[in-house]
Amino acid sequence: MTFRHRHLLGIEPLHPAEITELLDLAQHYAEATRRGEKHGTALEGLTQVNMFFENSTRTQASFEIAGKRLGADVMNMAMQASSLKKGETLIDTALTLNAMRPDLLVVRHPHSGAVNLLAEKVNCAVLNAGDGRHEHPTQALLDALTIRRAKGRLHRLTVVICGDIAHSRVARSNLILLGKMENRVRLVGPPTLMPAEVAELGVEVTDDMAEGLRDADVVMMLRLQKERMDGAFIPSEREYYHRFGLDAEKLRHARPDAIVMHPGPMNRGVEIDGTLADDINRSVIQEQVEMGVAVRMAAMDLLARNLRADA
């Protein structure tokens, strides 16, 4: 086995061979699920706790289904409602939970680096389900698997990521992963939503959709948060849609077989045209959700194997 990590905190620490191994296993699980095999045993006897300090319906559900399909005992903790309101610190919460001896801890937190901090304090395997603007590794992995299935490869592709890059952990994890796998990554969006000096990360940057989409194999749209539409970052929703919203017209600049992706949840009519999002010939948005479960099964399986090997 190639994958050697105790935790999955981000894409940054992963070697390309580890990414490939994880995707291969996820592919296996995707096929098994399609065949109707939904009762695996890889996580049997293990306790998985989902700790979400930030609301998320879909990611939490995806991790829960992934754990259950592999036989784990899964518990969900809505952290906003509990200890934080009582003034408990993140580390105390982690230590309390650690004393209950979980094996897999899935964590989402609004602050960058919070999941790394937590991972230092617990004995179990930690999966980052999104920390601040930092990383969202399982999202990048499910995107990679979706691309690989649609394009037949995960290298030498031109991938365009469009929208609010500055506040997006999805964009960060994706650009790191796609770079590691030797793809050409292009970021498109208004300069107010670009991170500082992002071009130094080995990506192309533009604020022109037509130019950005040229020859793209993959077009990844990002969600624009409602609170950023009020004039602080962009003048208005309608001007944003006019310049950066993806519709069939703009997509014409991409390659004819380009696929359209979105991590969800979508704002139809803000960053993406509703008809395009539903076009089964171009949009792989539903497949992304399906691959999400498979990738999370694979990630937890690999981490559990390392846990057992260490025990």
Added chain:
Amino acid sequence: MDATLFTDARLIDPVSGTERRGDLRVVDGRIAEPGPAATRIDCRGRCLAPGIVDIGVKVGEPGERHKESFRTAGEAAARGGVTTIIVRPDTIPVIDAPELLEQARGRAAEARVRVRHMAALTRGRAGREMVEIGFLRDAGAVAFTDGTHVVRDTRILSRCLTYARSLGALVIGHPQDPGLSAGAVITSGKFASLRGLPGVSPLAERLGVERDLALAGATGVAYHLDQITCAASLPALRRAKAEGLDVTAGTSIHHLTLNVLDVADYRTFFKVTPPLREEADRLATVEALADGTIDVISSMHTPQDEESKRLPFEEAAPGAVGLETLLPAAMRLVHSGHLDLPTLWRALSLNPARRLGLEGGTLDVGAPADLVLFDPDAPFVLDRWKLASKSKNTPFDGARMEGRVIGTWVGGMRVWDREAAHA
């Protein structure tokens, strides 16, 4: 008459900018002409220099004595060769009235080193009404500063500076555009983008410097910029000095010796205000110190307890303790060849003393015998749990350092004796 002779010392004289091997005589707490002495201290060729004068030390009194008291800050200072600490007014409550300053002065008697006090420039550091600058000066305030709370309203700042000018009071500003730096916890750039942390560009400091220097020029006030940390801030500062404005600038030891990459995986002990900069900015700051554009090095000693640092980076409190590590960290600049010892001692001792109108910072006859004896090459590995400060938030934990304080004297009284402490 109580006379002590320090023999065989490598004497560091920042006034003449030279060093020489020789003896130094102290009589009744002051440096004296050569002559007889009852007590002799053999320095064995190690460095003897004026004690460090550290502008901008945070002591947790009043309000946060669990983080640092005058007693523990004084102990840390003595061990670090710091003989005068200039304490900040950003306490709880803020030192913004003469009565509060008098209380703080009473508590400061517990420190083993000299303590001088700064007062806030505006009430509550809120940037709206000026404090009683005259009464506070009479009560002993050596400078006026709102610290990192930048006075946003330019009209209010302008009036404060004009009024301070009429009293000859020194004002210390924190150059930073408050809009650009709002919410930022790190210097923006490739590293900040990778870590997903909200960043601030060096432009914010430059805008702060340019605004403050324009107002200082217009009002004629004596103005000191607390921390210059970016190359972009330097042209305006050099111009202002060339024009003869009464302005000086400081920087922090952390910005001279560390850079943004030291934050690594969200290490909160490296979260300081302003944030650590890119390496190019660090080098530009070191060069500006060497050529005299930057006048003063401070520890910016900011004690924080474990709880306020054991948090996600964005939530963690900023600041680092520095009194005990100031000298060995500063020796890195000497060992790297950027500065010689007399030049370093201007920034650590002579310049801050002169700027505040204090005695000290020299080895001249008649000066107070505030002295530090140190071995510039003694290597050690820093262990934060051995620091005298109540708070242990140093970015140098586990760091290899060279330069160790052997002894510290304040007014001729020995306040630190490393050999006795480790005998």
